Amino acid sequence: MHLTRVLELYPDTRVTQILYKDVKNAAELRRKAMEGNINGALVNPTMLVGPFQVLVAANKAVHLQTTGKMKTKTLNAEIIFNLSPTNNISEAFKRFGISDGDHSILVVVVHKSDEVQFVSDISAMVDGQQLPVDDVSSLSDFNKIKKLFKITPQEEKCGPLLDAVVCRMAIKDVL
């Protein structure tokens, strides 16, 4: 159900994504994350097109952490920041991080070993139903995404929405 991928650029690092819907305790989870009790980034899945987008954000975050060039203070904050098309950190958190009233959450964990015990630890904390990560597009608000990323109608004909989103994520620091 959860999705784990090794980062090719950092072969000892893995990224695991876990998706939940019908979440009833978003406020509590958010508080726990801010206190540092959840070792993962809590992402708003309605703003995501697919798991690849998260991998791109996580890869960039790990790379910038390794080279000491992160724009935010922690790796998890950097992952959320990288999902945004703009360079404004607080806006990124507002749109891609979770809010107290959210009903779905994607948890992103960057970890070293193959050990996935933490998945059940996190699931125990979430009052919600786990979904296969590939189903994230069923939760997506495509209109909101298109509006935020300023996707033009011509660009939509060029290729899938995922391409347009990932391209902007990758280039935003020199735009």
Place this chain on the structure above:
Amino acid sequence: MAVPQFVGKADLVKQGAEGRVYRAQFLGKPTIVKERFRKRYRHPVLDEKLTHRRTVQEVRSILRCRRAGISAPVVYFVDYTSHCIFMEEIAGSSTVRDHIVSTQQANSCKELELQQLAERIGRILAKMHDEDVIHGDLTTSNMLLRCSSQDTESDLVLIDFGLSYISSLPEDKGVDLYVLEKAFLSSHPNTNVLFEKLLQSYTKSSKKSPAVIKKLDEVRLRGRKRSMVG
């Protein structure tokens, strides 16, 4: 450092004067990594500035083209330390250059198909110039035809935006077309008619074409062994 190590194990596709192109799997997708390596014959400070600028211009122009509806590879990740661009590998594609060469060699009556291709190129370049994107290195090797599975027309994808920049000047657009004309006619002999079709299609599709074509005519008169009597 992670990226040089990764690149060291990847398949080298091509090496040019500017950089190397590798093919690899990245985050589960077939990816092209374009590495602009250090040029030791340059002064290090200048080399860094130039290489960085080329990398940045390339990715900016790609996004600008995509926003206008022109197909260009999706950029997945840029490492500004090693000047590597990780981008989408256009699967099952051939360059326009190879396509024209093989079509001409086959000697079948595919003139119409090539003319339609030339018209498409003209339309796409018109769109690009209307966005004020100057490619800088227009050749038939920098245009890919992405084969699609169905019978639909293959997608024309522009690549290699390393020498690109933004400009609204008709002079710059005229020079861009001149570069293509020179490259086109030297790679593909006896294709003057084909290139004419390309220019006609460009003129019809671009809103700012008269000034650009006028400049193209002027540029053609410059250079070696050309009379400067205007």
